[in-house]
Amino acid sequence: xxxxxxxxxxxxxxxxxxxxxxxxxxxxxxxxxxxxxxxxxxxxxxxxxxxxxxxxxxxxxxxxxxxxxxxxxxxxxxxxxxxxxxxxxxxxxxxxxxxxxxxxxxxxxxxxxxxxxxxxxxxxxxxxxxxxxxxxxxxxxxxxxxxxxxxxxxxxxxxxxxxxxxxxxxxxxxxxxxxxxxxxxxxxxxxxxxxxxxxxx
Numbered sequence: 189x190x191x192x193x194x195x196x197x198x199x200x201x202x203x204x205x206x207x208x209x210x211x212x213x214x215x216x217x218x219x220x221x222x223x224x225x226x227x228x229x230x231x232x233x234x235x236x237x238x239x240x241x242x243x244x245x246x247x248x249x250x251x252x253x254x255x256x257x258x259x260x261x262x263x264x265x266x267x268x269x270x271x272x273x274x275x276x277x278x279x280x281x282x283x284x285x286x287x288x289x290x291x292x293x294x295x296x297x298x299x300x301x302x303x304x305x306x307x308x309x310x311x312x313x314x315x316x317x318x319x320x321x322x323x324x325x326x327x328x329x330x331x332x333x334x335x336x337x338x339x340x341x342x343x344x345x346x347x348x349x350x351x352x353x354x355x356x357x358x359x360x361x362x363x364x365x366x367x368x369x370x371x372x373x374x375x376x377x378x379x380x381x382x383x384x385x386x387x388x389x
Contacts, residue, residue: 226270226305233263233301240297255295262291266302273312278321281309285325288359292332298355306359307366314370322367329359 237259266287269280284305292298306325313322333356 222271222274226268229267229270229301229305230264233267233299234260236299236301237263237297259291259295259297262287262295263299263302266291266299267305270305270308273309277309277312277316278318281313281321281325284309285328289328289332292329292352292356296352298352298359300355303355303359307362310363310366311370314367314372315374317371317374319367319371322363326360326363326367329356329363333357333360 238256266284269283272280284302288298288302288306291302310322310325313325333353336353336356
């Protein structure tokens with residue numbers, strides 16, 4: 189019996205160490221997930237911006253090289269801040285929205301990864317309890333969407349008017365929905381925690 193008990197104790201200790209190792213792996217993976225997500229968005233965004241048909245149609249010249257460089261930098265500014273959404277949601281959200289808005293207003297283009305980053309930022313801000321900041325960040329995109337509806341063919345577009353108008357409408361419509369979804373999840377989490385506290389009492 190003592191031999192069996194010793195084996196059982198060794199098995200329990202081994203299981204405990206395995207569980208701790210698995211928990212450490214999960215914590216490490218969760219720590220690096222935002223960086224991996226932002227890197228993936230940045231990579232896809234830069235590829236999309238630099239390989240679009242409109243950019244390829246621009247004749248080779250120093251101005252084209254400068255345009256490609258600026259587009260790459262703006263795309264990075266619109267996606268890389270996703271990595272900081274957990275720790276600095278307000279600053280990251282403002283950076284993403286400002287870069288996307290600069291891309292739309294200055295270069296008449298908006299990448300899909302940039303739009304995804306904007307929605308993620310608005311969701312995180314809504315989940316954090318902020319209401320005024322998401323509304324302030326969405327408002328310029330609403331104005332841009334209305335402006336494109338009035339003038340659907342901007343001068344010297346990098347993206348065709350219809351595509352840019354669609355992305356602007358998606359940003360203006362899905363942005364508030366993303367912020368609302370984040371706020372709704374926060375409310376559900378608080379309700380569950382309050383219910384658990386009441387049950388313990």
